[in-house]
Amino acid sequence: MAPRCVPQCSKFKWRDLVELSGDRSEFSQLSVVAHIDVNAFFAQVEQLRLGLSKEDPLVCVQWSSIIAVSYSARKYGINRMDTLESALSKCEGLKVGHTAVFKKGQSDWSYIDYLPSPKDHKVSLDPYRRESRKIMRIFKLRCSKVEKASVDESFLDLGNVVFQKLLELFPVLKNSLDKSFDDYLPEIPEELPEGLDFKGEVIRCPETDDQDGLVLQDWDDIVMLLASMEAHDIRKQIEKALDYTTSCGIGRVKTIAKLASGLHKPDNQTIIRNCAIDNFLNTHFKFTDFWGIGPKTSGIIKQRLLVPEEDSIGYIKENFTQEELELKLKDPQLATRLYQLVRGLYQEAINTRIDIKSMGSNKNFRGKSVNSVKDLIDWLPVFVGDLIQRLTELDEEQPNCIRRPKTVAVHLWSWNGAYSKQCTVPKFMDLFKLKEVISHEAEHLIKTFASTFDNSPVSLFPLRSFSLNLTSFEVISSKESIDKFVSSSKRNREEHIDSLFKSLGENTKSKPKVEIEEPKNGNITTFLKTRSQVETVTIAASSEDPQACPQCGSHIPEEEMVTHKDWHYAMELQKQLETETQPNNQPLTDVNYPPTSRKKAKLDKNQTRLPFFK
């Protein structure tokens, strides 16, 4: 049943609404963030690769341990703790997909049709990263700001797109004249426009909702409603284009959205209105569930605050002021964070471009499989190949911002201790050259290590673990146009806010201080604005116009050309995605897969298990 509106004086000001349209919308009082995670991601990837259906119970394995369990396999009581053997005993028809692997001595990974052994193989997570990037492309098409939290999770800032919808759907917002930033917003209307309703599961608010259903009181509730519709639509697009199901949480801040996304799995979403935050946190979670509060930190908190097992969030909220938390925890940063976390008020930035800081390739060795320098050197192509491959994909993803590592480090773990050594390398643009250098330096570092053990009573071998790391990434080339974009974009956004307010009939005297952070390259900051220009200005463009877009002919202000071209790029990508997608449930044919691996990846679709389990 559709929610009812019970209007009351709004708590929110025009400032809050306008901030929702800016590039720091996650800090607005009306902010809304979605957390989307792909259900049993590795299992879904393997299911598609093997041409199986969602109903086929499947596990993704690495050696003989299970790293992901499809939802249909969970029905048999299989979980990640099971060994492959016990999983197979629980489910007769269980399908098994092993991760792709590197073979010792080779620099590219592939899917193989036998059970690989850790003795001469290393796991490759590359296929999952590739699928992850496809999903990210869609997210980036649909909202102005996306933060990739991990290979299968992202945060989406839905503020901008909800702002747009608010203006479209509620004339009372669009037609208000002579408002200043400090005026309160009007009450919400008594009736919602036709067709508006929450999508997904809405957590109840005991104080305001009643037996007849959900009650909307203020604009933040409507923001959540619109966000739920938008998030649902984005998730359906992912499913249509790529065939992945997802779970999603929608809330005021990242931590709330993150907790919410886990509540209704798989393939559903959960909405936390601000009025429901307390009920949501208290009935479902302990303070240890917050992202970033690990075993160590929670141990300290428990000890210093004497937190009881039950109702730990309520306990912290009700018994300590922020000052008391600082006093007890002796860690002002943690105190502030905890104070805000338990109230659902911990507003964190959504980082769109997470600049890569390091990149590593590791492997643990078993027994005496690496018992000499030669054994280790034989493995080197795998580590180097892994890293170079990932650098290649990084370049492809951001062709106008090429990054290279300054240092190469090797880490070795023997049974006697851990050792590491690093050296600087030239920042070659050419990855073939860089590959040579990294191989050479890594080999040199390993040999240096080995020689220091020559006359030592302890031995480096058999080696327990090895890792090759690239660190201190620096930008070595960024296109001139991007630089221009960066320098002009701050002004752009100020103008953006100005023009918004003109459309709102703003009196510019009380213009708010909208903090403007330094921009991210290539990001579609003014996406919506640009889009509406494309739609309305197309015909006015002349072929003589030096500021005409070469692709659509629209007249585009010089400083917006980059953004505008990004938009074209995004649309092209979308087209590409749509044509790449098969209408039936066939596995995706990934044009990016190395030809060798692709051939091997094609397994018989009628096969119920990989051959080695027959």
Add this chain to the structure above:
DNA sequence: TACTCACAG
């Protein structure tokens, strides 16, 4: 630069 720690999935 070398090493350790914390956290996450």
Add this chain to the structure above:
DNA sequence: GGCTGTGAGTA
């Protein structure tokens, strides 16, 4: 629970 990955702190 083993494995893989990332970032921060410290001397």
